[in-house]
């Protein structure tokens with residue numbers, strides 16, 4: 001379901017679930033360009049100039065794959081958005097940064113050694129996590145704070161990553177409700193104020209995974225979409241489905257997400 005200019009509303013009558021939810025991706029839709037492009041690319045440029053140590057992390061193990069990623073981004077623009085294609089390929093920057101400057105997505109490069117490890121990334125718009133603590137880490141280590149990940153998602157995710165084919169990429173959606181509409185939130189999660197629905201923001205991450213043919217690495221992209229909950233209220237059944245999603249989440253997940261008490265006030269707002 002989508003509403004107006006907000007493209008993804010991944011809450012529905014089925015309520016909460018912790019699932020991979022992968023869907024096949026057409027390569028034309030690998031990256032998305034929307035009306036926020038200029039503003040978001042300017043914000044990225046500013047963050048790269050002022051906080052490079054917060055938004056970039058690279059290790060030599062990710063260099064070759066990052067160069068391939070940069071080529072793939074240029075190739076994607078040439079094929080699917082030629083009006084936006086950059087004039088030159090020349091860059092003196094790390095290729096993961098050069099690639100990330102061109103797109104609204106955050107870019108992560110994972111390379112398989114003993115396990116899939118994050119070896120290069122440019123993440124300007126983290127949703128309450130810190131890149132420096134994740135670089136070089138395995139998928140299990142990265143997801144260590146997520147309740148239920150180790151039990152339900154670790155095995156399936158590793159299986160999918162191992163079998164991923166360059167010609168068959170995937171995408172998925174993640175969502176949350178938080179108290180700040182900023183895209184750049186490189187800090188720990190915090191509790192939402194349950195009584196202040198005017199300050200609630202629905203934040204959706206559209207994520208893609210794609211195997212690179214030459215380096216055999218995996219590129220993980222994250223594109224964030226944010227709207228005030230109040231601005232989505234008129235979408236049929238949005239608040240009802242949001243309530244189902246929040247109240248169905250296990251207690252430890254509600255705590256991780258900062259949703260304690262939120263279902264209760266949402267129920268009151270609806271009644």
Ligand code: HEM
Nearest residue numbers: 019020108118128129134142143145146153157174176220
């Ligand atoms: C496609 C497979 C993946 C699945 C199923 C998955 C699943 C999840 C889930 C359920 C969360 C909790 C987020 C929330 O709901 O608020 C999460 C958080 C996160 N994921 Fe993933 N994820 C995947 C791939 C990746 C990859 C490739 C990276 C590489 C950087 C990554 C990095 C993160 C980070 C940094 C967080 C926040 C962790 C924190 O709070 O410290 N994920 N992921």
